[in-house]
Amino acid sequence: MKFLKKSKMLVAAVALMLGVSLIAGCGGGKKEEAKATDIQGTVTASGSTALLPLLKPAQEAFQKKYEKVTVNVAGGGSFTGLNQVAAGSVNIGNSDVAATGEYKDKGLVDHQVAVAPFVFIANNDVSVDxxxxxxxxDIMTGKITNWKDVGGKDQKITLVHRAKSSGSRATIAEVVLKGVEFTDNAVIQDSNGAVRSAIASTPGAIGYVDAAYVDASVKALAFNGEKYTPDAVINGKYPVYAYEHMYTKGEATGAVKAFIDYVMSSEFQDAFVAKNGFVPITKMKK
Incomplete structure (x- = not known):
């Protein structure tokens, strides 16, 4: 009888312990859920205009998910973004280029979020494809100034592109010009959208934009016979692209970390990256 009583007491004790564990587990889940819903504050980001077509939908979707957070995203060019995040005036500096040596001691932390392909575009009256x-x-350095010299009609070439603060310009300088200097005889615009508009309205114009900005108002040109497609980038056939970076000064925390994590999440990447003219990093062949 004593043995039975001890056994019953032992079973009751184990059951009590299990009950306490289950209650604690449920309470822990609620705490985790509360942490997610309690994320709040303002996130400020500036820099790459090439990245704007991706970050605008990210901003909208994130604010719906986290109603206590306000995200402000502005352009200005990659080096503007790098300078502002290094100075602490914004939380995130968006850039088409990796931070160069002058930023090495600024405590910047890199978050690669997508691949941005760039496409050369021309006015629709240009006959060259x-x-x-x-x-x-030769065109961007001013050596060739007439379309007839590259198989087109007798028409002046007008180069339209970006200022020196632009990561798009830095990408083209590195990937295509390979260090050769651009001609000074060019029309300079402050964003991808402005470049596209200027080319669309200027007969004989040519320039480059992020692939997300290409539309029917301009003609997309092939590069060495290869037209831009996401697969061409992934398979290494189309070389004009850059990794997109979101830099923070130190490790991201709070709402800033939550926003970057969301942009890098499969939830966002699968639904928005390719749709908005970018290539998911996970698709790239290392």
Whole structure:
């Protein structure tokens, strides 16, 4: 009888302990859920205009998910973003280029969020559909100034592109010009959208924009016979692209971390990256 009583007491004790554990587990879940809903504050980001077509839908979707957070995203060019995040005037500096040596001691932390392909575009009256890499170099350095010299009609070439603060310009300088200087005889615009508008309204104009900005108002040109497609980038056939970076000064925390994590999440990447003209990093062949 004593043995039975002890056994019953032992079973009751174990059951009590299990009950306490289950209650604690449920309470822990509620706490985690509360943490997610309690994320609040303002996130400020500036820099790359190439990245804006991706971050605008990210901003909208994130604010619906986290109603206590306000996200403000502005352009200005990659180096503007890098300078502002390094100075602490914004939370995130968006850039088409990796932070160079002058930023190495600024405590910047890199978050690669997508791949941005760039496309050369021309006014719709231009008859040329494709240029070689060398022809692009010759046009952008001012060596070739008439479309007839690259198989087109007798028409002046007007180069439209970005200021020196632009990551798009830095990408083209590195990938296409390979260090050769741009001609000064060019029309400079402050954003991808402005470049597209200027080219669309200027006969004989040519320039480059992020792939997300290409539309029917301009003509997309092939590069060495290869038209831009996401698969062409992934398979290494189309070389004109850049990794997109979101830099923070130190490790991201709070609402800033939550926003970057959301942009990098499969939830966002699968639904928005390709749709908005970018290539998911996970698709790239290392």
């Amino acid at each position: 494709n240029l070689t890499g060398q022809q692009y170099v």
